[in-house]
Every structure is written in structure tokens, then in C-alpha cells.
Amino acid sequence: MSKILIIIIAFLISNCCQGQDNLLKKADVDSICNQEVYGTKGYIKNLPRYICIPDGFVIDDYIRFSDKDKNGENDFIAIKYNKKEDDQIDGDTTFWDFYEYNIEDSIFDHKCTLTNIVPLYIQSISFAYLAKNPFAEELFNKYPRRISHSLSFIVKHDTLRLSYKMDDVYGKTFIFSYDEPEGNWFLKEIEYFIGELPSIWWQNNEFYYSLRNSLLVIEKIKPKKNISIDQFNLIEAFRYREIEIGHLSEWHIDRIDETTEKSILEVKLDNCNGILLPKDWIY
Known part of the structure; x- marks a missing residue:
């Protein structure tokens, strides 16, 4: 067998194995990545599959995309998430994750998680509920x-x-x-x-x-x-x-x-x- 043929076969085997490896990685991401939402997943269809939120939480809002440098390509993503509505109690935190595009790796990198830009959760702001729940009333008066x-x-x-x-x-x-x-x-x-x-x-x-x-x-x-x-x-x-x-x-x-x-x-x-x-x- 000629050296050229051996090189070609080795190259094809390498590419095949690399493709299988990528498929395995994708399958692994799909199986462990939490992108659960309220209702339809239609509004997160453009969210990269590798961007995930912690287990036990759901994406509570539309994903926000932006082109910070105005070059025609989105380079910023913001995702809001919290516990499922039925699991939330007074004082629970809502999170915003910010991602920015990394040109070298061609992926969005996680930049920060903000816990300070959404008022703490209150089950109800009705007078009757606040009157019976002092902690909720305290939050209502502060935030x-x-x-x-x-x-x-x-x-x-x-x-x-x-x-x-x-x-x-x-x-x-x-x-x-x-x-x-x-x-x-x-x-x-x-x-x-x-x-x-x-x-x-x-x-x-x-x-x-x-x-x-x-x-x-x-x-x-x-x-x-x-x-x-x-x-x-x-x-x-x-x-x-x-x-x-x-x-x-x-x-x-x-x-x-x-x-x-x-x-x-x-x-x-x-x-x-x-x-x-x-x-x-x-x-």
C-alpha cells in the first residue's frame, strides 16, 4: 500500500472519529442542558444549545439579543429565569444571565449573573394578602x-x-x-x-x-x-x-x-x- 493511500485513509478515519465525538458532545449537551420555559419554546429557538440555566429553574422571559458594537451581528444575550411559579415563595430571587460573544472561540461566554435588577418575588400585592403576611408587606414597601x-x-x-x-x-x-x-x-x-x-x-x-x-x-x-x-x-x-x-x-x-x-x-x-x-x- 502506498504512503499516499495510507495518509488518506488515516485522514478519513480521523475526521470520522471527530464527527462522532462532536455528535456525542451535542447529545450530551442536549441531555443535561436545562432550557425549560413557560409554555412554548418558540421564543428561545435562537438560543444556542450550550447556554443553560440551573436545574429547578425556568426561563421566565423572552431572550434578549443585542448588537452592542452595531456591526450587524448580535454579540449580547440576556436571559431571565426563576423558580417555577408554583414553587416560588415571598422573597425568592429572579436572575438575569448576561452573555457576550467571544470572537476567538465563536461562542457566547457567560459574563455575569445579576440578582439585583428584579424586585424580590411577592405572591400577591393585594391589601388582603399583605395585611396577613408581614414579610410580603415589608418587601412591598421596600421594593x-x-x-x-x-x-x-x-x-x-x-x-x-x-x-x-x-x-x-x-x-x-x-x-x-x-x-x-x-x-x-x-x-x-x-x-x-x-x-x-x-x-x-x-x-x-x-x-x-x-x-x-x-x-x-x-x-x-x-x-x-x-x-x-x-x-x-x-x-x-x-x-x-x-x-x-x-x-x-x-x-x-x-x-x-x-x-x-x-x-x-x-x-x-x-x-x-x-x-x-x-x-x-x-x-
Whole structure:
């Protein structure tokens, strides 16, 4: 047998074994990787099979993809997960995993797990439930309220927006920008909004109907510190919510004449002198 033929056969055997090895690795990943979701798996169809969440948890939200460097290719993935709904108790944590694309290995690397950007779980925020459960009431008074998945976490290119409600009417959005040299997201601006209003506001009033499932920014402010997202503290962020709510109501919503326009979206909100906040207010 010629040396050339021996080399060709050896090459084919090597490729065959490598292919079998890759198939075994894929089968192994498929068997151990947890990508369990609520309902259909349709919204995670583009999630790489090697990206997994811990056992006992489920993906609770749509996967967020972004193109941070704006080159036309997604290089960022964010995944939200928590315990199954029936297994959650008051005070349980919700997690966000951030992944970034590694050009050298052509895969998404896990960068961090955040436990600080979603309010701790409360089974119910009804008055009856809170009155009977002091721990739940304590959490309710410390943390902001959650809003819908589609509005709470929005990422586009290198800008990330986290939104929360302060009460039934008003809320805050924290805008983070990605710093490439630091490899992290930093708080750059805060928006105050009115939105995702309860039915009592729009059921018999078309003026506010457009805000039943959307947000309207009514004021903006700069944070005192451009804090990184992993150091962001929700309790600190809503420490002075009563002052902020009072200001937004007095300077904006209470001054609207609903007879002059058909919708709040057509109203030109009055300018004001800004919120008078305590000296130790940070963001």
C-alpha cells in the first residue's frame, strides 16, 4: 500500500472519529442542558444549545439579543429565569444571565449573573394578602413594583433600559450604556414616566386609554453616580419614591386640562424646575 493511500485513509478515519465525538458532545449537551420555559419554546429557538440555566429553574422571559458594537451581528444575550411559579415563595430571587460573544472561540461566554435588577418575588400585592403576611408587606414597601416583561427590560445596541413602577401610576426607567473598555453597563440617565395604568384610569376615559400598556416619559434627570449595573441597588433607587411621586403629580398630571385634548399623548407637559431631592439621593 502506498504512503499516499495510507495518509488518506488515516485522514478519513480521523475526521470520522471527530464527527462522532462532536455528535456525542451535542447529545450530551442536549441531555443535561436545562432550557425549560413557560409554555412554548418558540421564543428561545435562537438560543444556542450550550447556554443553560440551573436545574429547578425556568426561563421566565423572552431572550434578549443585542448588537452592542452595531456591526450587524448580535454579540449580547440576556436571559431571565426563576423558580417555577408554583414553587416560588415571598422573597425568592429572579436572575438575569448576561452573555457576550467571544470572537476567538465563536461562542457566547457567560459574563455575569445579576440578582439585583428584579424586585424580590411577592405572591400577591393585594391589601388582603399583605395585611396577613408581614414579610410580603415589608418587601412591598421596600421594593418597586414589577411591570410587564416587554417594558421592564429593553436593550438596543449599547443601551439598556430597566423600568419599574413606583405606584399604580408613576414609575422610573434607569438607562445604562455599555462601556467597552470596562466591559460593563453604567447608569447614565433616569426617566420618570406615567404608564401601564390600571383600568380605573382608562376604562371609562379615553384620555388615558393609550397608556394602558405603554409608558409616557414626563421628566428626565441625571444620576449623581454613574454606577455599574452589578452595583445597582433597587432599594436605594426607590428610597425617595414618595417625594418623586408627589412632584410628578403636582407639576405634571394634576395640571392637565383633559378637555383641551383627546389623548394624553397630545398634551405638551409643562416644564418645571426639577425635583427637589434630599442631598443623599443618588439615583
